[in-house]
Amino acid sequence: MKLFIVIWLSLGFSLANAAQPMFLEVPDTLEERVKPCTLCHGDIDRTGQDAYYPRIAGKPTGYLFNQLRNFRDGRRYYQPMAILLENLSDEYMREIAHYFATLPYVYPQPKSRAMSSEQIETVENLIYKGDSMRDLPACSACHGDALMGVEPFIPGLLGLPHAYLAAQFGGWRHGGIMRGQIPDCMSEIANKLTQYEVNALVMWLPGRPVAGKPAQSGTLAPEMVRRCRHLLSEKEIVQ
Amino acid sequence: MSGSFQWWWKGSRQMIIAIAGGLLGMSLASGQVLASATATEAVVQQGAYLARAGNCMGCHTTRGGKPYAGGRRLNTPFGEFVTPNITPDNETGIGQWSADDFWQAMHHGQSRDGRYLYPAFPYTEYTKVTREDADAIFAYLRSLTPVRQTNLPHRIRSPYDNQLLLFLWRVWYFKEGVYEADLSKSEEWNRGAYLVQGLGHCDACHTARNVWGASQDDKLTGGEIMGHYWYAPSLIAPQEAGVGDWPIETIVELLSTGITSDAVTTGPMATIVRQSLQHLSPEDMRAMAVYLQSIGKPDPARKTRRIPDMPEGVRQYLARGELVYEKYCQDCHGESGQGAPGIYPPLAGNRSVTMKSPLNTIRSVLYGGYPPSTAGNPRPYGMPPYQHIIRDAEIAQVVSYIRNAWGNFGSLVSPLDVDQSRGNEF
The missing domain is CATH 1.10.760 (Cytochrome Bc1 Complex; Chain D, domain 2)
Incomplete structure (x- = not known):
């Protein structure tokens, strides 16, 4: 009888164990929901500094939201992003943009590449002075003195890998980004740069340490606001 | 004699109707106009709903383009079809179409100018739609703001661009007719x-x-x-x-x-x-x-299905897949493929994992994706793309593994299968 009770109890116990759901506990957070993003746009030590993926943490909300929409709606072409975002709503993407814009981040000290003094001079001129002869504004005129972007729509230029920057310049120059269908100040500017200047810029920028925040909105010169009005809007751009 | 009688009757009938209409009209006009306006509004609403049900917008809108203005490309073995503009623009859309023209397209698969339509437009199914529903959809499309947008022409490969061939295709494969209710069913x-x-x-x-x-x-x-x-x-x-x-x-x-x-x-x-x-x-x-x-058919074999023993080579191949699974998949889909209900789908017993074609599973691993944002699930959890993280050989191993772990049973997948599952994304 005793044996019977023991067997009965242990059976009951093991059945109860088996019946317990072994389902995973999934946190009800945005951090969990954006795992598909952070596999690539995550910690720099996991994806590597030489990888293609740009930093998105700490970029301005409006910029991130516009890019998400552009990828989803075929205005900015990058296949993995287009597939991932295909069925997400504007509201959800706005929430995701806000999450990354306000995500605290620590960026490791980058390694500078060896550059000649002429190259460095070229870059510093372009970044901080521009070239009025060619109607080229300084990069910092739009992207902020700290090159961390301007709220809410202008992206920062730091924390972006060499390969990514080179690809973006190529896209701006040859119509690959936005498919050349929307008049855009950046494609006009990129087309005025020489290949030598582009090469120098994409070598110099990844060597700068990432720090600080985007500049406050309203700091853009009226001239830049006029030239870049298509970017400075949350209105839906229809092709 | 009979001809002149008919002429007389036709003329008089119109006159009688006109007089009667005029008399009636004087008293009823205001009320009638109001009633027909609301009736039209209701028909437009109904049409909007039915256009959703048929997902007309899905094909007749290009990515990021204006709704219903067409321009979306559909790649098929017969060539590239470009969907037309179905907003009521006179030049580039269906502004000059009548309800009869629309019915002819939906029901007979013929355009306004008499051309036969390619079955990339699913008139082979839309033929089952009632005239009333087709008219409502047409009323809705007419209510849209016209968009002037000329789309590229189709690029159909020879000989499929031949209308005679299309005619023969229709004779062979197209069965015209509105849905007929099965009275034995509810x-x-x-x-x-x-x-x-x-x-x-x-x-x-x-x-x-x-x-x-x-x-x-x-x-x-x-x-x-x-x-x-x-x-x-x-x-x-x-x-x-x-x-x-x-x-x-x-x-x-x-x-x-x-x-x-x-x-x-x-x-x-x-x-x-x-x-x-x-x-x-x-x-x-x-x-x-x-x-x-x-x-849907029931599955009597489900409980009694026996999984055959695996040769050693297969066992080793799957063991390599298991390592990939532990590294990349297990966090979300669980140690025993149990998943998290309503969040991350279980893989154990999942039919889209085990079904004969591994295409969808391979593509899910390659490209990842989010389920749709819907009212019932507005903030979905998602799956990352792995095409640029792990190699084809490892994707093949891990897909083979999940097709054969935890009681699952499916064919093995090779790196070639993975490579051939790429393509035609956008």
Whole structure:
């Protein structure tokens, strides 16, 4: 009888164990929901500094939201992003943009590449002075003195890998980004740069340490606001 | 004699009607105009709803483009089709069309100018739509703001660009006719069948097409989607996506929210849920579920299926897949493929993992994706793309592993299968 009770109890116990759901506990957070993003746009030590993926943490909300929409709606072409975002709503993407814009981040000290003094001079001129002869504004005129972007729509230029920057310049120059269908100040500017200047810029920028925040909105010169009005809007751009 | 009588009668009849109409009109005019305006508004509303059910916008809008202005390219083995502008623009849209022209396209598959339409436009299914519903959709399209947009012409390969061939195709494969109710079945079932077979045009994807691009039969037996690189599973077979033994509520949940505790819509189906199905009324969703449940076959073999012993080579191949699984998949899908209900789908016992075609599973690993944002699941969890993280050989191993772990049983997948599953994304 005793044996019977023991067997009965242990059976009951093991059945109860088996019946317990072994389902995973999934946190009800945005951090969990954006795992598909952070596999690539995550910690720099996991994806590597030489990888293609740009930093998105700490970029301005409006910029991130516009890019998400552009990828989803075929205005900015990058296949993995287009597939991932295909069925997400504007509201959800706005929430995701806000999450990354306000995500605290620590960026490791980058390694500078060896550059000649002429190259460095070229870059510093372009970044901080521009070239009025060619109607080229300084990069910092739009992207902020700290090159961390301007709220809410202008992206920062730091924390972006060499390969990514080179690809973006190529896209701006040859119509690959936005498919050349929307008049855009950046494609006009990129087309005025020489290949030598582009090469120098994409070598110099990844060597700068990432720090600080985007500049406050309203700091853009009226001239830049006029030239870049298509970017400075949350209105839906229809092709 | 009879000719002149007819002439007299025609003329007098018009006059009599005109006089009577004038007399009546004086007293009724104001009331009638009002009534017909609201009637028209109701018809437009109904048309908007039906256009959702048929997901007209899905094809007649290019990515990021103006709704219904067309321009979307559909790649098929017969060439590239470009969807037309169906906004009421006089020059580039259907501004000059009448309700009869629209009916001719929907029901007979013929354009306003008499050209035969290619079955990339699913008139082979839309022919089942009633005249009343077609008229409502037309009224809705007429109510849209006209968009002037000229789209590129089709680029159809020879000899498929021949209208005579298309005529022969129609004789062979096109069966014209409005849906006929099966009186032995309930009204709800018939409504579901009408939606699934007609406007919903489910068999445009869920049936294999033959070399001439015609659906092999009108049963939803599954097939690779033409020009899409996705496999639309059978809605009948219990080994695929048949829902013969699902509760009605679960079918409704999947189709209207995109996810249930053990299933999730992916690829083109996720898009259909977002664009179309989630907007349907609860009654229509239920009707479709009732119909789909009725065509699904039960699975008597499910419990007794025996898995054969594996040769040592296979065992080793799967063991390598297990390592990949532990590294990349286990965090979300669990140690024993149990998943997290309604969040991350279980892989153990998951039919889209084990079904004959591994295409969708491979594509999910390559490209990842989110289920659709819907009212019922507005902030979905998602799956990352792995195409640029792990190599084809490892994707092949891990897909083979999940097809054969935890009681699952499916064919092995090779790196070549993975490579051949790429393509035609956008």
